[in-house]
Amino acid sequence: MKKLVNSKQMKAIDAYAIHTIGIPPLVLMENAAYSVVSCMEKSISKEDIILVVCGSGNNGGDGLAAARILLNRGYQVDVFLAGNPAHLSEETATQLKILENLEMVIWNHLEEVNFANYTILVDALFGIGLERDIEDEQAAVIAEMNTHEGIIFAVDMPSGISADDGKVKGTAVRADYTVTFGEEKVGQILFPGSEYCGTLVVTDIGFPPSAVDSVASEFYRYEKMDLARLPWRRAYSNKGTFGRVLIVAGAKNMSGAAYLSALAAYRTGAGLVEIMTVESNRLILQGQLPEAILTTINPDLLDTTEEKEKIKQAVGRSDVIVMGPGLGVSDKAKKVLDFVTLYAQVPLIVDADAINIAARYFNTFPLMRGNTCLRLNELNNSLPKGTILTPHLLELARLMDQPASDIQDNLLKTADSCTKDTDLVYVLKDARSVVAYEDERYLNYSGNNGMATAGTGDVLTGILAALIAQGMDSFEAAKLGVYIHGLAGDVAAAKKNRYSMIASDVVNGLEDVLGGMI
Template sequence: MNLNPFVYSQRLMQKAEMETFKKKDSFRVMQKAAETCFNFITKDFTNKKILVICGPGNNGGDGILIAKYLYDKQKNVSLYAPLGIAKTEDSQKALALLNSSTLIKQNVNFEDYDIIIDSVFGVGLNRPVAEELQSLFRNVNNSPARVIAIDMPSGVRTDTGQVDQVAIKADITLTFHRLKPGHLLLPGKEYAGTIELLDIQLENLDSETRIFLNTPPSIKKINNTDHKYSRGTSYIIAGTQLIGASKLAALAASQSALRSGAGLSKLFIAKENKEAFKPHILEEMMVLYEDQQELFEIIQKTKIMSLIFGCGIDINQSNIKLLKFILDQPINLVLDASVFSLIKQDESSFLNALSKREVITILTPHKGEFERIFKNTNDKIHDCLNAAKKANAIILYKGSDTVIGTPSGEAYLSHLSSPHLATAGSGDVLAGLIGGLLAQEYEGVEAAKLACHIHSQCGIRLGEGLIASDLLMEIPNVLKNLYAVQ
């Protein structure tokens, strides 16, 4: 995938086309699009039997021209138009250039082709897929042919990646100008296959998008004069009730914060639980307290750059009180896991407290946690941004299609992911990474973006069978690679 960081919505892509058509003939642009697709197809696929499935609109016009260029080069190509052919002005011009009605088939057997080119809808789908097309799409998916989608696999919604009933599952998607959200969000990303970004010289409207790829920000360099105190301290509140789960979660977050580059990571631990943690961390990394009132006093007296709360904590009145307290403190917060169940207990009060905060707050819910508090409409970008605005917080909405949303309306989409990250403790490692980066004085969005990238890279590099402790060991290797490319 070409890593242009700007992602265009359907509306912005249409605007880029309209702006381009003020300066260039729209049919010339269609020819350019078809030519770039033709060049890719003929570079990588030779001596193949090819079927181009065309829709009635301009995406179908692209397909007609691709078929023409293939035919002109004596390629074995056929064209199939199940919804009728060439119902727009430019697609009619394309059909006139084709000048070979013998290429157009009334019936086809998909099993007969090596390559099927999907040029039915592109980014223009705005209605449910008709039943006859659903059957056709299933037949394409069940065929042995390699499938190449033009712009967007037909049946996938451009802005959400959603699929109503069925969509064409492409091996390769050739898209124009900029990536679209549907290439990066589930389930659309699973239908897009390998994405190739093709330049057809459309008008640049990058300044108008609020959606971006999550490209990692620069890593702060460590100076020879740095010491553990100058590199920042991350703090974590360990749970008091579920001591087994609390210990594992807090330790994972603590070690992850250190691996991120923080100089120190300290745990607030109830004195009664000291012995459970003692074999695993140095005593100087424990901040012990007798009761909750003492914890409040210690927090207020301590200069805290970064505090992680939620990993392995119990759902009870004591922790509800604790969350209300820390939300009132001028401390950068990473809120994870059980926090969302706590917020649910007194939703309006907690959201009101969040809305008044003037320092960094980062929430890291997975889908189930997100839905406890925020509305899910199956439009992940829209939902994430609404939640970020409502909570006055950066939302890192986890998943294989992680979206990071900001209160000011920017969304960052993760194009790198690994399903193997779905394992116990993985989220605690991510929270620790964010907390460690905040301790090093990264801006909130930069900390969320970089932590997400590091976490994803660890999952990709480790693959099958990984557990949370493996991620901790892999973080330095990912950081070394990031340093090397800066």
């Protein structure tokens, strides 16, 4: 598990190291500069001509110190002080004085600098201290840097990317490498920041563990060693030991979603998977997945005691229920969901059409139009404890009755609204999914853009259900499930490629992930 921090938390770690422990800021700055240079030295040569672009804050100070180290080591290096000289921080002023004493070339105005003369750029304009949108001269500097053809090394953050949420503040440097200090920043994990970072290199610049531990953070991500969290499989076992999953899915002609969800549940270790669907899907599902038990219902007879009893029995014998994949949004599908929700006392995985059905239902009440709070409360009151909702951004927009662009722009704030006063777990599916429960925020760092293909969401539901069926708590299952799903997608991309891979390749990838082959 890796802790992630926002700018406020990182500044608090800096402050603890400096003021409580007594490490002089210039020591940290020197270490930061050395770590930037040692990363650069893996890619540069003495033939390169390097320009270090510096702002007036401490990020600029890191850049000035790096320029000095490069000069000392015999590299050809100039400096462009693009920040306001009247605003130099104390440490940055010290670094500048040293460079002046060394008679280094220091440009002060954009018009003086010919970027084409340089083969390598170092971006030390802004780090975690970026506070407002970049405009005017600073924006022009970044525009010049982004048209440059050589390698760009960013110091701590690509300038213009918010360390808090990965958003571009006006404009931002597109780096090839970002050398960051101490802890990974939230804005380096979320998009678009993650993409602007290029290759992210995390370096130790001497923050003592006590400084890091002194600051709590709600953000973290998993890494490979977190696969050890997988539920332990007892030797003395039978299929009942590993739980029973019910998948309520697949309207007429939509059996594929039910199949992918059920297959993924089996491949993640569920003991038994039952699919509740319509009779017309029976033959195809039995042919595709004979291991699954089928219960078929007749949507035209939902008011009869017999059909209701069938649903009640199936719900009653399950440990976890997936509702939604390929279900459609008809009134009959809503009725099935109403019965399942009424009878269920185990966690549900609410996905796809189940979310769309809830959104449509809310829209029938004038009071609920645009009232996100009321909608989320209603969900909380009607769904069993431990339920996981897995909306992608469009589904979430419908559910909350808000523009999708607002949700995309404010993913972390959206997570805060979703988890306020609720027992539900939210998986906000995006290129970097956020799993949110109470005050904790898990940011997922596995997966790739090849997974943006039909059916991968169905696969995720099966993985989550299987983990819960094997005894995991819902929040842990959601985090680990999202992580495993992404890793399985990475295996699929490596075996096929990001263009050709399809959802069933992600299911096949589970074998390597769960078999410890990655």
